[in-house]
Structures are given as structure tokens and as C-alpha cells.
Amino acid sequence: MRLNDFLFLIKGSTGISLKNEVLLYQLVERFSESELDGLDGQEIANLLKLTPKMTAQFIPSFTKLQNQFIPELTDHWLAINDPCYPEPLREAYLPPIGLFYRGNLQLLQTKMLGVVGSRVPTDYSRTVLKQIIPELVCQKLTLVSGLAKGVDTITHRLTVANGGNTIAVIGTGLAQYYPSENRSMQDYIGSNHLLLSEYLSNVGPRRHHFPERNRIIAGLCQGVLVSEAKNHSGSLITANLALQNNREVFAIPGPINSPLSVGTNELILAGAKPVLQSNHIIEELLY
Known part of the structure; x- marks a missing residue:
């Protein structure tokens, strides 16, 4: 899975804060596509040290999106790792991991x-x-x-x-x-x-x-x-x-x-x- 597709799944999931979205991007931005493919909801929750309440929201939401994902969903999605993503925003406080x-x-x-x-x-x-x-x-x-x-x-x-x-x-x-x-x-x-x-x-x-x-x-x-x-x-x-x-x-x-x-x-x-x-x-x- 490409990083921008992975970030789309994260953005669409519940139970994860904006700060955790940015933190997760920083943690996985050097991952290979096969490494991203291997991440399931529980592993992501562990990486972010989500609370039990947040984990209970995040895992089913992420898993559902992961199972339904098709590449066409990201046609109008600009991820933070995309060259077209504006540099001033990337360097700003709490940048969005992607924009529709x-x-x-x-x-x-x-x-x-x-x-x-x-x-x-x-x-x-x-x-x-x-x-x-x-x-x-x-x-x-x-x-x-x-x-x-x-x-x-x-x-x-x-x-x-x-x-x-x-x-x-x-x-x-x-x-x-x-x-x-x-x-x-x-x-x-x-x-x-x-x-x-x-x-x-x-x-x-x-x-x-x-x-x-x-x-x-x-x-x-x-x-x-x-x-x-x-x-x-x-x-x-x-x-x-x-x-x-x-x-x-x-x-x-x-x-x-x-x-x-x-x-x-x-x-x-x-x-x-x-x-x-x-x-x-x-x-x-x-x-």
C-alpha cells in the first residue's frame, strides 16, 4: 500500500486525534509499501499508545475502510507526502495529513x-x-x-x-x-x-x-x-x-x-x- 493511500485510511478512521495523525505520519513515513500493508488496526493503536476507548473506536473503523478500499477513492485526495502539498502548510502547526x-x-x-x-x-x-x-x-x-x-x-x-x-x-x-x-x-x-x-x-x-x-x-x-x-x-x-x-x-x-x-x-x-x-x-x- 502506498503511503498516501494509508494516510487516507487513517484520515477516514474514527478514534484518532489530529495530533496522533501527525505523529503516525512521522512514525511511518519511511516505511516500505509492504511494511504499510502489514500494519493492522491493533498495531497502529499500539504504535500510538491509544487509550482503550480510542482503540475500541479506531480498530473497527480502520479495518472496515481497509477492507473496502479501492485506489479510486484517493483521486481527489492530496496527502502530506505529495509533491503538490504546499510546503508552508507542511511546516505549519499540526498540518493535516491530507486534504480532499x-x-x-x-x-x-x-x-x-x-x-x-x-x-x-x-x-x-x-x-x-x-x-x-x-x-x-x-x-x-x-x-x-x-x-x-x-x-x-x-x-x-x-x-x-x-x-x-x-x-x-x-x-x-x-x-x-x-x-x-x-x-x-x-x-x-x-x-x-x-x-x-x-x-x-x-x-x-x-x-x-x-x-x-x-x-x-x-x-x-x-x-x-x-x-x-x-x-x-x-x-x-x-x-x-x-x-x-x-x-x-x-x-x-x-x-x-x-x-x-x-x-x-x-x-x-x-x-x-x-x-x-x-x-x-x-x-x-x-x-
């Missing part, structure tokens, strides 16, 4: 900027994004977001409308739509740009998926722009992960009496670069 995708993988080799913000953005945020996104697109930056309500959707739509490239990293499987009103946009991105997920196609939204998705955006991009953020919001999590990965963090300053500007203003106080115009991003990422 639809669309143009060549976009992963472009300069990428993550854009995150509120699901209920203010008119101020909408106006600023309408001003700077077309200018970022003109500089050939690929804009990456999570296809959630609010700023994510605005980012994808403005990028497409201005002839740019966009990547959506979603918190469900590729065959699921969340939120449902973004179905047509998700299909369009998958056909004309790039859609990424680390979940099997039939997996729906779960609360922990969204911070997991955020770490991918933070690891994938050369920089992250936070348009608005409350205290302790998911956008701040993404910004902090970007900082951990030594990425540039940009923030749009806002009114001091706006709850949605508390997070961005505090990011700026902590050292994030304030964005008053698109050149403040372009000069950092492209020159």
Missing part, C-alpha cells in the same frame, strides 16, 4: 492571503473590503477564506467578481453545504477555483471543525487579514495561529466603541500591521 479537494491545485503554489472576520459584519467592514479586495486581486494574490456567513462569503464573492482566484477551506466534507445558502458559491469555487476540506465527503458541520479549519487557513497563507473580531472570536484564533507559524498578521482598525473592532484594535496594539489601504498588505507580501 475539488478544483485547481495550482492555486496552492501562488501567494495566498487569508481573510477572516465576523459572520455579521458591520457596514464599515463591508465598505473597507469592497475597497481593498479588488486592489489585492489586481496584484494576483489568491484570497483564502472559510465560506462561512459574513466576511468569508463577502471575500469569496468580491474576489470572483473582480476576476481573482480564491480558495475556500470548509468545515464539512466536500459533499455537504454549510451554510446551505452558499451551495451555489461552493459549487462554483470547486469548479473554477479550489475547495479544500480535511473531512470525508459525507461529514457534516461540527463545532470543533471550525477551529480545525482555521489552523489550515493560518498555515496555508503567507499572511492573514482580520477585518473585524470580537474578543475570543474564531478570527482571533486564526490570527494567533498565523503568528505561531511566523506569518504576517494584518488588521483593519475600527471605532473604539464597536464590539467588533475590539479584537482587531487589540491585535494592532500587540504588533499586527494596521491596514489603512491595500498597499499596506501588498508591500509586505509581494515586495
